[in-house]
Amino acid sequence: xxSKSAPAKGSGVPMVKAEGxxxxxxxxxxxxxxxxxxAPQEVFCLIGPSGSGKSTFLRCINHLEKINAxxxxxxxxxxxxREQNGKLYELRDREVAARRRDIGMVFQRFNLFPHxxxxxxxxxxxxxxxxxxxxxxxxxxxxxxxxxxxxxxxxNYPSQLSGGQQQRVAIARALAMEPKxxxxxxxxSALDPELVGDVLDVMKDxxxxxxxxxxxxxxxxxxxxxxxxxxxxxDGVVVESGHPRDVLGNPQHDRTxxxxxxxx
Amino acid sequence: xxVDVEKSDRSPAGTPSPPEPIKxxxxxxxxxxxxxxxxxxxxxxxxxxxxxxxxxWGAIPEYLFNADIxxxxxxxxxxxxxxxxxxxxxxxxxxxxxxxxxxxxxxVSWFYIWFFRGTPVYVQLFLWFNLGLVxxxxxxxxxxxxxxxxxxxxxLCALLGLGLNEAAYMAEICRAGLNAVDEGQxxxxxxxxxxxxxxxxxxVVPQAMRVIVPPTGNEVINMxxxxxxxxxxxxxxxxxxAQNVGRDSGVVVEMLILAAxxxxxxxxxxxxxxxxxxxxYARGASRQLPPTPLQRAKAxxxxxxxxxxxx
Numbered sequence: 001x002x003s004k005s006a007p008a009k010g011s012g013v014p015m016v017k018a019e020g021x022x023x024x025x026x027x028x029x030x031x032x033x034x035x036x037x038x039a040p041q042e043v044f045c046l047i048g049p050s051g052s053g054k055s056t057f058l059r060c061i062n063h064l065e066k067i068n069a070x071x072x073x074x075x076x077x078x079x080x081x082r083e084q085n086g087k088l089y090e091l092r093d094r095e096v097a098a099r100r101r102d103i104g105m106v107f108q109r110f111n112l113f114p115h116x117x118x119x120x121x122x123x124x125x126x127x128x129x130x131x132x133x134x135x136x137x138x139x140x141x142x143x144x145x146x147x148x149x150x151x152x153x154x155x156n157y158p159s160q161l162s163g164g165q166q167q168r169v170a171i172a173r174a175l176a177m178e179p180k181x182x183x184x185x186x187x188x189s190a191l192d193p194e195l196v197g198d199v200l201d202v203m204k205d206x207x208x209x210x211x212x213x214x215x216x217x218x219x220x221x222x223x224x225x226x227x228x229x230x231x232x233x234x235d236g237v238v239v240e241s242g243h244p245r246d247v248l249g250n251p252q253h254d255r256t257x258x259x260x261x262x263x264x
Numbered sequence: 265x266x267v268d269v270e271k272s273d274r275s276p277a278g279t280p281s282p283p284e285p286i287k288x289x290x291x292x293x294x295x296x297x298x299x300x301x302x303x304x305x306x307x308x309x310x311x312x313x314x315x316x317x318x319x320x321w322g323a324i325p326e327y328l329f330n331a332d333i334x335x336x337x338x339x340x341x342x343x344x345x346x347x348x349x350x351x352x353x354x355x356x357x358x359x360x361x362x363x364x365x366x367x368x369x370x371x372v373s374w375f376y377i378w379f380f381r382g383t384p385v386y387v388q389l390f391l392w393f394n395l396g397l398v399x400x401x402x403x404x405x406x407x408x409x410x411x412x413x414x415x416x417x418x419x420l421c422a423l424l425g426l427g428l429n430e431a432a433y434m435a436e437i438c439r440a441g442l443n444a445v446d447e448g449q450x451x452x453x454x455x456x457x458x459x460x461x462x463x464x465x466x467x468v469v470p471q472a473m474r475v476i477v478p479p480t481g482n483e484v485i486n487m488x489x490x491x492x493x494x495x496x497x498x499x500x501x502x503x504x505x506a507q508n509v510g511r512d513s514g515v516v517v518e519m520l521i522l523a524a525x526x527x528x529x530x531x532x533x534x535x536x537x538x539x540x541x542x543x544x545y546a547r548g549a550s551r552q553l554p555p556t557p558l559q560r561a562k563a564x565x566x567x568x569x570x571x572x573x574x575x
Binding site for chain 2: 062093094098099100101103104105107109111112113114115124125128129157173174177
């Protein structure tokens, strides 16, 4: 793992690149032209009021939602489409699934598989998707559990774990696929306040290891401390972006100022 | 609770003695006593009426393992199991078809359920029996050709009649089960790169089973009893056997009671099986599964032994 001190910004293709991304659900226009770039090994924070479209944008990145207009690419490859001779071809379900293997996602509501133990949750995708042997997947799952501080909870079912523990298992589950990009959708919003710290610690550790992360969050402290870039979204557009220290410390737009005055 | 009390009893000498339990005269529930007496009285009167009635009770144990009765029982169990297999397999297919984005398959499934759920199974059995009026021959070109009436045996009539009817109900049970699984589960599986089929098989179906198994157990028990309708297509089931034996031996009512006893035994065995199946699919759903009756009995016995040993 490379150290965080020298992020490879500017070199090579951006990990995520959005150009004029639009998304509507029926008559509701959620994303109204999003342009942004996430560099490899960058921790990229998305903040904004609820309904601003930040979670929707995150879900577009691994094609859980289809965009209506614009271009969105991950690591140089279009999301959901293949471009040939200037024409776009929709990807088959199988191809979409293959692209998703490299993108880990952590949900607000954990979404662990309740009928499997912690270690089985983590083994599931490597065994079923990558065809890894059960023995090797189990060994790696054990190491991942150790990494998120839950070595002794391997045999517990999700219902036997606290929210914070479940979320850490969910992070380990995503990491088991060895993704090049991790998406976090308000990972601490459903947690009791005293459990937030453990989850944020795991994420900081991940950032320090050089993982590229896109984080939708309300944790301004985390964004300030760990984030490399920060985007403030409101009403489906990017209002302001820059280094977290600048945006959070010295907001330029009235909408950013009014939002921050409410949450800080 | 009892464990805590034991612990405090064993606390080392020197610590203050445990607090004295409250001694109070409990509330007397006279109403409960009256109700119990009334119910017991009614039961006693019923038992007396049946015992002194004109029923030859001795005939029941005599014919319990009669060869014809056992053959009927075997056929009843066979038709129940096979009809349920057809029902479950076809039901799952229909449920998936119903969810399909292809409107042809989803409307065919809708129509199937509409028809088979909307007509009495007794009528359906008669229709299968008389389908020879429509198809005179069955002709599966290279392999099989026969007259319909020879092909459509009572067994096949009963199997298709019950199985196809059951599929309509199972389809609705399966659809409810699949819909009961949180959408976040599918999203999480997709986000991990799992295909639709794998997500369904590994993630959604095992969780849907928790919702599907209990009503399916009911369906099995229902099927066992409904299978007595196959008398309509002259299939030799338990009820048919009981009636034949009863007619031949002049113990008609006795054989009906015997048939009822066999149905009860079979449904009891099935209920036990259902209990353990439900437990299996409930894993992870609750923090701690309650002990099975067997485990509870064992624990009780162990407790008694311990108490006996110390006394």
